[in-house]
Amino acid sequence: MSEATRVLPGQAGTQGAAAARPARWAVFSNEDWWSVWIGLLVIVVAWALFANGSSLKWLAVAPAKWKTLAEAGQGIAAHWPNYLALFAAFALLFGTGLAVLGHSLARFLPAFLTLFVVSLLIFTASAWVEASRYNLEAPLLALALGLLVSNTVRLPEWFQSGLRVEFYIKVGIVLLGATLPLTLLVWAGPVAVGQATIVSLATFFTIFLVGKALGLDRRFAAVLGVGGAVCGVSAAIASGGAVRARREDTSVAITLVVVWAIVMIFVLPFASRALGLSTAVAGAWIGTSEFADAAGVAAAQAYGDAARHAGGAIAGAPDAAVQAFTLMKVVGRDIWIGIWAFTLAWVAITRWNTGDDAVRAKADVREIWTRFPKFVFGFVLASALVTWIASHYSLVDYRKIVTPDLVAPISTLRTWAFTFCFLSIGLTTRLRSLSATGWRPLFAFTAGVVVNVIIGYVLSVHVFASYWNGLGG
Known part of the structure; x- marks a missing residue:
């Protein structure tokens, strides 16, 4: 099936309805545009x-940290109006878009209510005081639970309407x-940005x-590459959407990111102490070589x-370790999510299409615009807006x-959206499809891990050590 006719998972029925609308309503004709308007x-x-x-x-409510199940239950009971309002807001936003796109609200709303309640329970589990020790982030728990359920239980047909991955x-x-x-790039300084750039590209x-040498599809290889080069899970899904990779490919990338992130939680601090590294230098190395923000912290x-x-x-x-990590990973590397998503979307459209699609895309810039994932522009616009707001503050006042x-409530809502997504991915993925990928993705990703760790060590310990040690003065 060509790129022009392929219907992405969770979008069945959308293209036909969109095609029937007048061109002047094109900005409301697909999920890409609706995601931009909702997010903005x-x-x-x-x-x-x-x-x-x-x-x-x-409105951007999330469970507080808890030690006992009684505390967790009390937290939910105390904030039930907030959760009810949050569900209503999400249902209104997503439901409006889907209704305009021709989907049935009578089927979507009950399914989304179920998804929301399960997501709330997952969010609550991730708020356990010991959860961070085991890297039990809400989206990752959602993916694991979804995979468990989808591979052991047959889900009812009506529930599929709520799985809008x-x-x-x-x-x-x-x-x-x-x-x-x-x-943040300016605040991080040229050294942090330069080191992040070298590591991201390499x-x-x-x-x-x-991955390509091993015969992996280039879209799959690109998702794996961005997952290792930038911010792990978020980067993998952003790049997967940008290049229109298969849902199974994104799931494999997420799994590899999580596995290596957990491994590095133990390996990097142990190696740093064995090598006698200062806190700031070790933090920079961890920021260069970790694959997830939570694991790196x-x-x-x-x-x-x-x-x-x-x-x-x-x-x-002691605090210099986290400070250096934040500059390297959360600032220097994470900002590459948008860069890679935009670049790979352009490459996928202009270079990776085949046959008549490729000819048409290269010959007509309008075709590139038609195929370009609009949510990437939404990401850039959102970043630009907050950049303008942040420009009125110093780094200290920004934090x-x-x-x-401003940022924390938006971040909470983003985590909710990611949790809906991961739960939906898990509930629509069969492990047999993941196992069919074999050892090649693991080998390709592990090769990147080796390069990542070595280059990160050289840059942090030998090339830019004086800069990083200056943070810990």
Whole structure:
């Protein structure tokens, strides 16, 4: 089936309805555009509230940390109006888009209610005080639960209407843009940006070229490459949507990212101590070589705590480990999500199409625009808007004022959207399709891990050590 006629999972019936609409309504004709409008609407509302001294916190509710099940239950009971309002807001936003696209709300709303309730339970489980130790992030728990259910239980037909994988993730990616203002690159400094650029490019091309040499589809190889080069899970899904990779390919990439992220939680702090690295240098190495933000924070924090209790055996301030990690990973590398998504979307359209599709796409710039994933523009616009807002603040004030009252609520809503997506992916994925990929993705990704760790060590410990140690002074 050609790229022109292929219907993506979760979009059946959309293309025909869109084709019947007048051209002037094209901006409301598919999930890509609706994800842009929904994401930007949320961000604009959050900004309007922030500008008037308020916040979206009341709506962007999430379970608080808990130690006992009784505490968890009390937290849900105490905030049930917030959760009810949150469900109504999501149902209104997603439901409006789907209704305009010709889908049945009578089928979607009951399915989405079920999805929301299960997601709330997953979110609550991830708020357990010990969850971070085991890297039990809400989206990852959602994926695991979804895979377990889909491979053991036959889901009812009506429930399929709520599993809008692409819609949820596209909205989540637009919201992700609001948490990554371009101003962060300036605040991080040229060294952090330069090191992140070297690592991102080297790791991506290692995985991509090894994957192609092993016979992997180039779209699959690209998703694996971005997953290893940037921010792991978020980057894998963003690039998967940009190149229109198969849903199974994205699931494999996520699995590999999570596995290696967990491994690195233990390996990198141990290796850093064995090599006698300072806290800041170790934090930079962890930021260069980890594959997920949560896992990296855990590893950097562990090394900082070790320095705090080592009686001077580890050089540097304990907090410098997390500070260096944040500059390298959360700022330097994560900002590459949008760059890779935009670049790969363009390459996929202009270079990777075949036959008549390729000729038409190269000959007519309008064809490129038609095929380009619009949610990538939403990501960029969201980042630009928050960049403009952040430009009025220093880094200290941004973290103290903007982050808790504007960015944090948007980040919470993004996590909800990612959880809906991961749960939907798990509930629509069969493990037999994942096992069919064999050892080649593992080998390709592992090659990138090796390159990532070695280059990260050389740059952090030998090339830019003086810069990183300056953070821990």
